[in-house]
Amino acid sequence: MKVVLVSPRNPLNIGAAARAMSNFGFSELRLVNPYKVAFREARSAVGAAPVMAAAKEFSCVADAVADCTLVAGTTTGAHREMPQELIPLDAGVKRLRNHKGEVALLFGSEKFGLSNDDMSHCHWLMSIPSRGEHRSMNLGQAVAICLYEMTRTARKLVPVISPKHASSEQVEVLHQxxxxxxxxSGYYDHTGVLGSERRLRALLKRMNLSARDAAVWLGIYRQILWKLKQN
Amino acid sequence: MKVVLVSPRNPLNIGAAARAMSNFGFSELRLVNPYKVAFREARSAVGAAPVMAAAKEFSCVADAVADCTLVAGTTTGAHREMPQELIPLDAGVKRLRNHKGEVALLFGSEKFGLSNDDMSHCHWLMSIPSRGEHRSMNLGQAVAICLYEMTRTARKLVPVISPKHASSEQVEVLHQxxxxxxxxSGYYDHTGVLGSERRLRALLKRMNLSARDAAVWLGIYRQILWKLKQN
Structure with missing residues (x-):
């Protein structure tokens, strides 16, 4: 997929777009008529050097999407005059993922978004669902959210770490x-709250202990018992 | 939900976080020990004036999350020493949405992320799935993606019955x-296992206490302390 920024003005946004691309595994950045100084400065974006180095510059949208068979535009959906279809981001991403062929994803300038002329190059438009009173999104953030949604459903990226749980036997030892x-310590003299075995066990069960933490607690209880027996 | 930025350094990132909050309808921004100049400059962030004006400053994480009953941290998952559970963003967001009570979502500094000490205040951690070779994400973009995910799935979920959770303040008292x-009881004489404050706090946080159970444990600890002081 090609990420196409149309007339970006701010080097930080260009850099942020490149960084998000690197985070989510996209490498083809295309800039249409970028503000020259911004493009130059963005080349030093944190952690996005390879993406920036490979970025290509075009003088018009037509050239930037010439080799693509599907062109999707992004918009806030406000002040739109074009009669194109507008769908939510997740629905659009499904289409992009199912498309066989080169895809271009277009983002407009920070100030004006995509122009009607830019939109005329798009097969359809998509919008990030946001609060009606404040739809205008930062360019770098909009790119990041779209790319997140693109990869969200193609998972296995986060290793899930969940510790081994304590056995009932371990919990029973803690209980005793x-x-x-x-x-x-005289706790039972004052209160009836834990006056039954099951209440105390349930209290410990609700801790949902890992095997490792159960061992730590056992050490703590042993030490407290040792001290209480000293006297 | 409270968005908590720990030690943010860059005014543009603070502003970007505030803007994303405004886009997705979140209003409570909390800053822990922010770089003063950055906080001041961020107040003029584009389109995020109301969020920035209401932002609150804290000197430590404990104070910033004291009134919250669920604290979730964000991390790239790299170089992590804490034994806390780490799950993908979408799974974490489901938990946040089902939680009855105040939620805090923690983000670390641009350069270092959350420290082990910061993480000890968290019930669990979540990570935005990204490319293994380049996980480190821009702070403003990370906030935007998390809030997008929070609102993406916003629908009427099946009401989950779950007890009221203990506040961070209650856990802190137990900790002491x-x-x-x-x-x-001489525990520290023998073992280095819990040799630091953060390990003990994390051990307690992992108990995932209800407010009611926290009160029961406090009664137990008080009684043990009373007995230990007798001798």
């Missing part, structure tokens, strides 16, 4: 120690 | 009592 501690 | 108990 804690019961002993409560008895020795 | 347990630390006192461990000191008095």
């Amino acid at each position: 120690r804690l019961d002993d501690i409560l008895g020795r | 009592r347990l630390d006192d108990i461990l000191g008095r």
